Every structure is written in structure tokens, then in C-alpha cells.
Amino acid sequence: MKRFAQFFKALSDETRLQVIALLMMEPELCVCDIENVLKLTQSKASRHLRYLLNSGILTDERKNVWVYYRINEELDSSGIEILKAFYNSIDKKLTEELGQKLNEWKKVKENIGTCDI
Amino acid sequence: MKRFAQFFKALSDETRLQVIALLMMEPELCVCDIENVLKLTQSKASRHLRYLLNSGILTDERKNVWVYYRINEELDSSGIEILKAFYNSIDKKLTEELGQKLNEWKKVKENIGTCDI
DNA sequence: TCCGCGTAATCGTTTAAGCGGTTGTTCGTT
DNA sequence: AACGAACAACCGCTTAAACGATTACGCGGA
Numbered sequence: 001m002k003r004f005a006q007f008f009k010a011l012s013d014e015t016r017l018q019v020i021a022l023l024m025m026e027p028e029l030c031v032c033d034i035e036n037v038l039k040l041t042q043s044k045a046s047r048h049l050r051y052l053l054n055s056g057i058l059t060d061e062r063k064n065v066w067v068y069y070r071i072n073e074e075l076d077s078s079g080i081e082i083l084k085a086f087y088n089s090i091d092k093k094l095t096e097e098l099g100q101k102l103n104e105w106k107k108v109k110e111n112i113g114t115c116d117i
Numbered sequence: 118m119k120r121f122a123q124f125f126k127a128l129s130d131e132t133r134l135q136v137i138a139l140l141m142m143e144p145e146l147c148v149c150d151i152e153n154v155l156k157l158t159q160s161k162a163s164r165h166l167r168y169l170l171n172s173g174i175l176t177d178e179r180k181n182v183w184v185y186y187r188i189n190e191e192l193d194s195s196g197i198e199i200l201k202a203f204y205n206s207i208d209k210k211l212t213e214e215l216g217q218k219l220n221e222w223k224k225v226k227e228n229i230g231t232c233d234i
Numbered sequence: 235t236c237c238g239c240g241t242a243a244t245c246g247t248t249t250a251a252g253c254g255g256t257t258g259t260t261c262g263t264t
Numbered sequence: 265a266a267c268g269a270a271c272a273a274c275c276g277c278t279t280a281a282a283c284g285a286t287t288a289c290g291c292g293g294a
Contacts, residue, residue, distance in 0.1 A: 004128070005130060005134055011121070011122075012128075017125075018118065042270075044255085047272095050270095062270095065262060065269050067270060067271090081198070089193060090121075159242075167243075179290090183242085
């Protein structure tokens with residue numbers, strides 16, 4: 001039961017929910033992606049990603065200097081179900097908005113070749 | 118998005134999850150039922166039930182002196198989905214244990230005709 | 235009607251937890 | 265060595281939980 005309480009606590013923060021929504025539409029993202037798309041400070045982005053990692057909801061993988069996070073494919077089936085139920089019932093406007101911000105950022109990133117803007 | 122964060126926060130407490138599990142197996146329960154089955158103080162039981170009520174997860178109905186709480190049938194379909202996903206993936210031992218405690222309490226309640234034990 | 239009783243909600247205080255910002259540290263690349 | 269990316273530690277602030285005690289509510293009996 002404690003496991004579920006922890007799981008839901010990880011989902012009880014708006015920033016973390018936005019992170020999850022982004023990772024439902026994009027297979028993997030690094031800290032600086034989250035930072036720029038959601039307009040967060042670096043420490044805030046990193047802290048929330050670590051939180052989701054420690055909760056077992058995300059996995060991380062280092063590629064050179066970047067640490068990429070993705071939804072943990074080995075999450076319990078109930079966990080996956082819950083994340084999908086959440087994602088599917090978000091207002092479409094919100095997901096579109098997030099998707100647009102993500103695409104804009106990806107363009108910028110291609111041009112500057114760094115996260116430091 | 119804030120709505121979801123609030124919803125998940127309501128589920129991020131072990132006591133509240135136990136309450137929900139009980140209400141998934143029994144259509145309605147009053148404060149003193151929760152109090153006795155889960156061995157909580159009256160104020161703690163009442164407070165958590167109020168919390169779940171204010172989160173829209175439960176409804177309440179007064180019958181004489183008792184206030185009965187039940188799962189809100191008009192909860193979003195995603196909310197219902199999430200509650201079911203949670204309940205179905207709890208360890209069966211836990212649900213059996215809760216069910217047994219509930220039945221024991223119901224026997225006691227019949228005999229004494231009051232909650233004041 | 236008034237009072238007592240059982241039930242539930244709330245109040246006030248203390249204690250613990252969470253979040254955010256700043257700053258410093260680690261790691262790896264160049 | 266210098267730099268960028270990510271993480272960790274500290275601090276202050278806000279929030280929430282626990283707890284006991286008190287208050288409010290309904291009902292029944294004197």
C-alpha cells in the first residue's frame with residue numbers, strides 16, 4: 001500500500017505531471033529539454049526528474065554530457081494504465097500546447113547545438 | 118492539470134488509500150466504521166474522509182446520526198479507471214485482510230448497536 | 235421544551251514534509 | 265585547465281499531518 005501512496009505522491013505535482021505528459025508524446029528527453037520547454041530552472045527540472053526516477057516512473061541513460069529520461073517500460077501494468085488514463089484525459093488544448101512548445105524548442109536546439117541559451 | 122495534481126495528492130496517503138479500498142468492497146461506510154476497521158481516532162477518520170469528499174472522490178449522505186460516505190459515482194471516467202487500476206493491483210492478502218476486519222466489525226456493530234466501544 | 239447521548243466536524247497547536255532558489259560539486263568533453 | 269550539463273546540499277518558506285479538546289448536530293426521553 002505504501003508503494004501506491006508513493007507512486008501517487010510522485011504524480012501529485014503539476015510540474016511532474018507536465019514532465020510525464022511530455023514523455024508520453026516524446027520517447028526521451030534530457031534535463032535541458034524539460035528545462036527549456038517548461039521554462040524551469042535547471043535545478044528544478046533536475047530535482048523533479050530525479051524524483052520521478054527514484055519513484056520508478058522514469059529511467060535515465062547518460063549519453064555523453066546529456067542524461068536522457070524516459071518512461072520506465074518496466075513499470076507495473078497498473079502504473080502504465082494509470083499514466084495512460086491520465087494522459088488520455090488531459091484537455092487536448094494542453095497537450096497541443098505542450099507539443100508545440102516542444103517542437104519550437106527542438107528547432108532552436110538544432111540551431112544552437114547547446115542547451116545554454 | 119492542477120485538477121489531476123489534486124486528485125493524485127488525495128491518493129498519496131496510505132490511510133486514504135485504505136479508505137478507498139474499503140469503499141470498493143463495501144458500497145457505503147460511516148465515519149465510525151472506518152474508525153473501527155482501520156483503528157483510527159475519530160478526528161483522523163473524519164479528517165481524511167472530508168479530504169476525499171472535498172477532492173470529489175467521495176460523496177456523503179446523512180442518515181440520522183450517521184454520515185455515510187461512498188465512492189462518487191459521478192467521478193470522471195479517468196478517475197474511476199484509476200481507482201479500479203489501483204484496487205485491482207493491490208496484493209490480494211491485503212484486500213482479504215481488510216475484508217475480514219470489516220466483517221468482524223460489522224458483527225460487533227450488530228451486537229452493540231452503537232459505535233461507542 | 236430542555237437535556238443527555240452518540241456521532242461527526244472543527245479548532246489550535248505542534249511537528250514533519252515538500253518545494254524552490256542559490257550555491258557549490260561532480261562528471262565528461264574539448 | 266575551461267566549459268557545459270547534471271546533481272547534491274543548504275536554507276527559508278509554505279503546506280499538511282497528527283493530536284487532543286472543543287464545538288456542532290440529530291435524535292430520543294424526561
